[in-house]
Amino acid sequence: MQQTGEPAPHRVLVLSADMGGGHNATAAALEESVGRVWPGSEIRRLDSLDVMGPGVGRLFRSIYVSNVETTPWMYEFFYANLWRHRWFSRASKRFTGSWCGRRLQTQIDRFDPDLVLSTYPLGSSGLAWLKDHRGLQVPAAAWVSDFAPHPFWVYEQLDATFVMHEAAVAVAKAAEPEAHVEVSAPPVVARFAPGDRTEARERLGLRQDALVVAVSCGAYAFGDTEAQVTTLVQASDAVQVVAVCGRQQETVHRLERLGLPRDALVPVGWTDDMPMLLRAADLVLTNAGGATALEALAVGVPVVSAQPIAAHGAANADLMEVARLTHLCSGLDELSSLVASLAARREGLDTLRQRTGEHVANHDLDTSVRRLREAAAARPRPPVPSRPWPMRPADAFFTRCETDVRLQEVGAVLELESEAGGETPDAAALRRFFAPRTAGLPPTRRTRSTAAAGWLLHDDVDLVRHVQETVLAADAPAADLWQVMGRLWSEPLRAGRPAWAMQLARRSPPAGPRSPVLLGVKLHHSQGDGISALGLMDRLLDVRPGDPLTERRPPTRELQGRFRPWLLTRGLASLAARGTAPHHPLNAGALGMGRDVVGVPLPWDRLRRMAGASAVRPHEVVIALLADAADRLLRPAGLLDPGRPLRAMVPVAMRAPRLDRIFGNWAGSVAIDLPMGPMTFPERVRRVHQELLIRTARGDAHAASAVMTAAGRVPHLWHRWFARTVYSSTFFNTIVSFMPAARGPRWLAGARVRALYPVLPLTKGVPLTFGIVVFDGVAGVGIMLDTRLGLRRGDVESAVRRAFDDAQAVLG
Numbered sequence: 001m002q003q004t005g006e007p008a009p010h011r012v013l014v015l016s017a018d019m020g021g022g023h024n025a026t027a028a029a030l031e032e033s034v035g036r037v038w039p040g041s042e043i044r045r046l047d048s049l050d051v052m053g054p055g056v057g058r059l060f061r062s063i064y065v066s067n068v069e070t071t072p073w074m075y076e077f078f079y080a081n082l083w084r085h086r087w088f089s090r091a092s093k094r095f096t097g098s099w100c101g102r103r104l105q106t107q108i109d110r111f112d113p114d115l116v117l118s119t120y121p122l123g124s125s126g127l128a129w130l131k132d133h134r135g136l137q138v139p140a141a142a143w144v145s146d147f148a149p150h151p152f153w154v155y156e157q158l159d160a161t162f163v164m165h166e167a168a169v170a171v172a173k174a175a176e177p178e179a180h181v182e183v184s185a186p187p188v189v190a191r192f193a194p195g196d197r198t199e200a201r202e203r204l205g206l207r208q209d210a211l212v213v214a215v216s217c218g219a220y221a222f223g224d225t226e227a228q229v230t231t232l233v234q235a236s237d238a239v240q241v242v243a244v245c246g247r248q249q250e251t252v253h254r255l256e257r258l259g260l261p262r263d264a265l266v267p268v269g270w271t272d273d274m275p276m277l278l279r280a281a282d283l284v285l286t287n288a289g290g291a292t293a294l295e296a297l298a299v300g301v302p303v304v305s306a307q308p309i310a311a312h313g314a315a316n317a318d319l320m321e322v323a324r325l326t327h328l329c330s331g332l333d334e335l336s337s338l339v340a341s342l343a344a345r346r347e348g349l350d351t352l353r354q355r356t357g358e359h360v361a362n363h364d365l366d367t368s369v370r371r372l373r374e375a376a377a378a379r380p381r382p383p384v385p386s387r388p389w390p391m392r393p394a395d396a397f398f399t400r401c402e403t404d405v406r407l408q409e410v411g412a413v414l415e416l417e418s419e420a421g422g423e424t425p426d427a428a429a430l431r432r433f434f435a436p437r438t439a440g441l442p443p444t445r446r447t448r449s450t451a452a453a454g455w456l457l458h459d460d461v462d463l464v465r466h467v468q469e470t471v472l473a474a475d476a477p478a479a480d481l482w483q484v485m486g487r488l489w490s491e492p493l494r495a496g497r498p499a500w501a502m503q504l505a506r507r508s509p510p511a512g513p514r515s516p517v518l519l520g521v522k523l524h525h526s527q528g529d530g531i532s533a534l535g536l537m538d539r540l541l542d543v544r545p546g547d548p549l550t551e552r553r554p555p556t557r558e559l560q561g562r563f564r565p566w567l568l569t570r571g572l573a574s575l576a577a578r579g580t581a582p583h584h585p586l587n588a589g590a591l592g593m594g595r596d597v598v599g600v601p602l603p604w605d606r607l608r609r610m611a612g613a614s615a616v617r618p619h620e621v622v623i624a625l626l627a628d629a630a631d632r633l634l635r636p637a638g639l640l641d642p643g644r645p646l647r648a649m650v651p652v653a654m655r656a657p658r659l660d661r662i663f664g665n666w667a668g669s670v671a672i673d674l675p676m677g678p679m680t681f682p683e684r685v686r687r688v689h690q691e692l693l694i695r696t697a698r699g700d701a702h703a704a705s706a707v708m709t710a711a712g713r714v715p716h717l718w719h720r721w722f723a724r725t726v727y728s729s730t731f732f733n734t735i736v737s738f739m740p741a742a743r744g745p746r747w748l749a750g751a752r753v754r755a756l757y758p759v760l761p762l763t764k765g766v767p768l769t770f771g772i773v774v775f776d777g778v779a780g781v782g783i784m785l786d787t788r789l790g791l792r793r794g795d796v797e798s799a800v801r802r803a804f805d806d807a808q809a810v811l812g
Helices: 022-037 056-069 074-085 088-110 122-133 166-175 197-204 227-235 249-256 276-281 291-299 312-322 332-346 347-361 365-378 393-400 427-440 478-490 530-539 564-577 603-613 618-634 681-697 699-710 715-724 793-810
Strands: 011-016 042-047 115-118 140-143 158-165 181-183 211-216 241-243 264-268 283-288 303-306 326-329 410-420 446-449 452-457 467-473 499-509 517-524 595-603 646-652 668-674 734-739 746-748 752-758 768-775 778-786
Touching: 011 022, 011 088, 011 122, 011 249, 022 115, 022 291, 022 365, 042 074, 042 088, 042 312, 056 467, 074 088, 074 410, 115 122, 122 140, 140 365, 158 264, 166 181, 166 312, 166 734, 181 249, 197 276, 211 276, 211 291, 211 332, 211 734, 227 249, 227 291, 227 332, 241 276, 241 393, 241 715, 283 332, 291 347, 303 312, 303 332, 303 446, 303 595, 312 326, 312 452, 326 332, 332 347, 332 410, 393 715, 410 530, 410 595, 410 778, 427 467, 427 499, 427 618, 467 478, 467 668, 478 499, 478 517, 478 595, 478 668, 478 793, 517 530, 517 752, 530 734, 564 699, 595 752, 595 793, 603 681, 603 778, 603 793, 618 646, 618 668, 618 734, 618 768, 618 793, 668 681, 668 699, 681 699, 681 793, 699 715, 752 768, 778 793
Parallel strands: 011 042, 011 115, 115 140, 140 158, 158 181, 211 241, 211 283, 241 264, 283 303, 303 326, 467 499, 646 734, 734 768, 752 778
Antiparallel strands: 410 517, 410 752, 446 452, 499 517, 595 778, 646 668, 746 752, 768 778
């Protein structure tokens, strides 16, 4: 039984920044909320400043601290002009948005999030730029971690901007009138909640009878903390001050040097028990109105503001006072009077606590997170960019190396089977099935701009043009279905349309209750490598209810290990010394336009047992098996030069291959010499194992990936020459790829997907490619060949089956 709708785990990207503690504190709260709303979600946090480049975070933090501490007038001048001059605000946001957005695009393409949440203004500006200039369709929202939003916080392109109070809505709208602004509960982790004050004081060793004032020094300990503490202590003997200094140990030492007893002052460095400390307090004193103020509101502790720092600190204090959630003291004298009054008459605290509690009770963070996707779906789709944007170098490579004959179109053939009592799907059923799915997958709307190696985004997809069908007679042989697949890959994708197509081949009426149906799905290689293509196709299919979809979860480690410069250097040297590929008659002729596609299903469990018997990894047995099949097929046809190996280009995932991404080419590659000629299968496996081990250890995959990226930086004529030179029979004779796909069953328009056969494109002088995909317990072997080779489809299939049968007889 299949399920429709979106899968259970969501993939959520959170953009924060190490700029003070507030942005990361808000990010942690949102991550916790996502985990409650959508259990099992994959969450990844990025530092927006790190995304913008090495050293940017350190530079921006230095500028921020310097401005607040030594040149507050400059900080105020910049802040005021963001409000005073709309042109200045928009120009500044456009500059930072372009800077952050261009670098953020790669991270979004790689992670493929369902939702993006930002807690830092520059991260939000990058998302807004991507919405405008890259057609970003993923729902995106910003949580303002300050009480008072400023123009850098608010963007009309985002699906929602969440502020902390109704009073902040008008401020946000003044910054960006067309922005969608909502009110949220304070974004703090669940530990910040009201609790027993007496118990908290007992655990922390604080006076039960004191007016406990928690002084928040902030991440950078801005302001005259000693003067504030001295003022509080001198206001009344009933006051006990807890100064929270965070990681500013020097501030702790300065307060200790005041010589005040513990009954009056308790300096605290870094603590993991801030919720308990706030529950113990009667009052919180802040000069910034940031994370600690929001945490105090969540706990139900009144907030007092004094000597606010420049710009956003003063704005936060002013707006909190307007909202009646703080008392803003004009100076230390007023602070002393207020605290003395509250120490004498504790009833005044009750009024402040009541206002705080009312605000928190009216809003719920989980509700805001849950409604975000619904609100984003209800909003009009943003206009598509009118100008093309450049492809990544690894993606542009496959546009540059393509010609009218050497089409770079990758994909797969899905073998479908109707369930008992079900109907065989036709093109109309597929179009109805795919319509809601393609609308939410931007890669299905991307169109190539070949002249500039860029992308354009279409408003809509015409499924009538993209999903075609061929209906054969009821008695048509299976080979005729595969001929339809060959014709699909013989014709280029149409220009000016999204770069993908589907072709259904079926019999009418069906030959039996479970008559197989083939669906060819192809997309341009610049859209993505094999893993991206499989990930995109998997999003289009239905899954079994309760399927954890672990194959869609991002890997937690890099498969090839952390990047090491010496390995790259070694890999470059290895590639340079590798030389050209062996010469074979196979690669002598020019490609024609005709293509044949052959699919052979093999039992994956038996292949795994063969790998275990050989003490190698399963993909090494698979590659050896395909090498055996190639020898059986090509040697009798006179397409091999005796005594020479067949060099195969093998794509290598730079991290554990998962279906967690749906766009982009992210793999490296190694070139290995497949042993040809008569030999035992165990010997063939041993040689393949040694080749892969050597090439991987020398860093060939890292080097190939780096070279492709570097080549994309040169002028396009040079890039085209490079791509067409290296991606040819000059350096390899064939392509062999192994990829894992879905582990569990999948359905398409009511039909069960029984097997999936990958189709890899041919290139200059390379008329034969092999791919294998492991899907739901079936290893589907997909073979693409140029019809000019004169090889019959039956012979190709027979060579694979005989190689498998003989290997199984030897290895069991």
